[in-house]
Amino acid sequence: MSDFKNKTVIITGAAMGLGLAVAEELASKGANLTLVDYNEEALTKAKNELASKYPDAKYLTVTADVSNEEAVKNYVNATVSEFGKIDGFYNNAGIEGRQAPMTEYDINMFKKVVDINLMGVYYGMRYVIPEMQKNKTGRIVNVASVGGIRGVLNQSAYVATKHAVAGMSKNAALEYGRDGILTNAIAPGAIKTPMVAEAFKQVNPENPQAAEDEYASRNPTKRLGKPSEVAKLVTFLLSEDNGYVSGQVIAIDGGESNIYGNS
Ligand SMILES: NC(=O)c1ccc[n+]([C@@H]2O[C@H](COP(=O)([O-])OP(=O)(O)OC[C@H]3O[C@@H](n4cnc5c(N)ncnc54)[C@H](O)[C@@H]3O)[C@@H](O)[C@H]2O)c1
Structure with a gap:
């Protein structure tokens, strides 16, 4: 696979889980990485561990809550100041919310899930895309879920926002393909x-x-699934090896979303 030397990628939710796994894969390929998270302590720890393991990569950490529009503008501007351009965007930060049937779901929690999972992903694309347009190239991977293509019991806020992420990814692919920007969503299972x-x-x-x-x-x-397995897929989608995959919602779930009835 093509390497990421001189390629700049922003990763949100980079302190742990899937964000950290993608950071590790890209760091091993020598990328310039902007690592964004609202958990400052975990973010610093993650960056220090990556930097000692992969000293050839470059790192910028930005503490930001992705549901805050100004904080999103700031991580985009900080990336351009530090690295000069943005080639890839792993728009990953998200929360599950609390599990409850729809009619009993805590309304404030529902709004919080919308603010982070939907508005956070939208703000990210809103401010990253103009930077990619300047260079007439870019790769965006938004993180939906199997809950973005199927219903999931007791997770109405999560499912609603992940369907929205899938939809926004299709629209970004339509609107910015002419600028060389390929946008996809992944739909991980568990x-x-x-x-x-x-x-x-x-x-x-x-x-x-x-x-x-x-x-x-x-x-x-x-x-x-393992985070490292998701990281391999995301790295392909963010790389120049991906020349023509855009507007897709790609399940990575061991085949589970195809089950209907007993299996
Ligand atoms: N793990 C799975 O099985 C799975 C399945 C489907 C989808 N996803 C999606 O993948 C993404 C990552 O999930 P994960 O399992 O790695 O989660 P995680 O909770 O293990 O890690 C998420 C990271 O995002 C950060 N974060 C959360 N909200 C934030 C905010 N508002 N601003 C900045 N940072 C924030 C957290 O601090 C944490 O470091 C999420 O969007 C999630 O919905 C995960």
């Missing part, structure tokens, strides 16, 4: 990250491992 560990705690607080095992048993591969 990947072993801190977010998913928290979800299994909500399903079975006494025995989260039992909830995980039960979930994995329904997957055709009989296991959860």
Whole structure:
């Protein structure tokens, strides 16, 4: 795969989970990375570990809440000041919210999920795309979910926002393809990250491992996904090896979203 030397990529939600896995993969390929997260302590720790393992990559960290429009403008401007341009954008930060049936869902939590998962992704594209247009090239990967192509019990806010991410990705592909900007969304199934560990705690607080095992048993591969597996897909989509894939919502779920009825 083409390397990322002199390529600048912004990653949101970079302190842990899928964001950190993508940061690691791109750091190993020598990228200039802007790592964005609102958890400053975890972000600093992640950056220090990456820098000691991959000293050839360059790093800028920006503490920002992606639901804050000014903070998004700031991470975009800081990236251009530091590295001169933006080649790739992994628009990943998101939260699950709390699990509850739709009519019992806490309304403030619903709004928070919309602010982060929908508005945060939109602000990111709004301010990154003009920078990519200047160079007539760019690659954007937004993070939807299997919850962006299917319903998921008790997760109405998450599902609504992830469908929105899938839709915005298709629109960005239509509107900015002429500028050489390819935009896709990925739709991960259950990947072993801190977010998913928290979800299994909500399903079975006494025995989260039992909830995980039960979930994995329904997957055709009989296991959860690994963050490193998602990072390989994202790295391809962000690279110049991807010349013509745009406007797609790509499931990475071991085939689980194709199940209908018993399997
Ligand atoms: N792990 C999965 O199975 C899975 C499946 C489908 C989709 N996703 C999506 O992938 C993305 C990453 O998920 P993950 O599993 O790595 O989650 P995670 O909770 O393990 O990590 C998310 C990171 O994003 C940061 N973050 C959250 N809200 C933020 C905000 N408002 N501003 C800045 N940073 C913020 C957190 O601090 C954390 O470092 C999310 O959008 C999630 O919905 C994950």
